[in-house]
Amino acid sequence: MRLLLTSGGVTNPSIRRALVDLLGKPIEESTALCIPTAMYGHPWLGPGAKAWEFAAGREPGNPMVSLGWKSVGLLELTALPSLPDERWMPQVRDADALLVSGGDAIYLHHWLRESRMLDLLDDLDDTVWVGMSAGSMVMAPRIGQEFVGWQSPLGDRGLGVVDFAICPHLAVGDRPGTAMEVAEKWASKIDVPAHVMDDDTAIVVDGARVEVVSEGVWHRLSD
Numbered sequence: 001m002r003l004l005l006t007s008g009g010v011t012n013p014s015i016r017r018a019l020v021d022l023l024g025k026p027i028e029e030s031t032a033l034c035i036p037t038a039m040y041g042h043p044w045l046g047p048g049a050k051a052w053e054f055a056a057g058r059e060p061g062n063p064m065v066s067l068g069w070k071s072v073g074l075l076e077l078t079a080l081p082s083l084p085d086e087r088w089m090p091q092v093r094d095a096d097a098l099l100v101s102g103g104d105a106i107y108l109h110h111w112l113r114e115s116r117m118l119d120l121l122d123d124l125d126d127t128v129w130v131g132m133s134a135g136s137m138v139m140a141p142r143i144g145q146e147f148v149g150w151q152s153p154l155g156d157r158g159l160g161v162v163d164f165a166i167c168p169h170l171a172v173g174d175r176p177g178t179a180m181e182v183a184e185k186w187a188s189k190i191d192v193p194a195h196v197m198d199d200d201t202a203i204v205v206d207g208a209r210v211e212v213v214s215e216g217v218w219h220r221l222s223d
Helices: 013-023 049-055 077-082 085-094 105-114 117-123 180-188
Strands: 002-006 031-035 071-074 097-100 128-132 165-167 194-197 201-206 209-214 218-221
Touching: 002 013, 013 128, 013 201, 013 209, 031 085, 077 105, 085 117, 105 117, 165 180, 180 194, 180 218, 194 201, 194 209, 209 218
Parallel strands: 002 128, 031 071, 031 097, 097 128, 165 194
Antiparallel strands: 002 201, 194 218, 201 209
């Protein structure tokens, strides 16, 4: 699987170009499934209007679903345990991209396991995982207690698909977000390299290639 790990979505031309490069074809010729599950576990987001905005491509300032895809479907992880595999797994395998919303990374981790979606990830060699915030953080070995809301027996563990952690939404100038001193405190407790990035930054992971794509501000901490 190829990864585009964003803080705030596909927010600028550089991140969009990175997405097209990972897809290997224009967005307009690519199919996607959006996964809003992480939003349900976050007290500020969903369920409710925010989850609908994401799935409907009405994400103000955080475009993912509204990028001009050939088609976009909805994949709700909490529903999958009640369905036979043949009802949904072929759709996942056929999608060019999975658009994974922000929200609560621990809640997302839980439902990736419970839904059996996690069992598919190793087989999706040509699929692009486009994560936003929690949808990116879940790929790390650890999330960090500062970002734990929903409680899990796994603590703050992530999937460990990548070997670094992510702190999203770095506050730059007068933008709201995570203050640098908060990010540094978080990084000091993470026993893996950590990337702190604003919403104009993303990380590309394609095989052995790990590349930061940014028109904003980012820092690598805890090397």
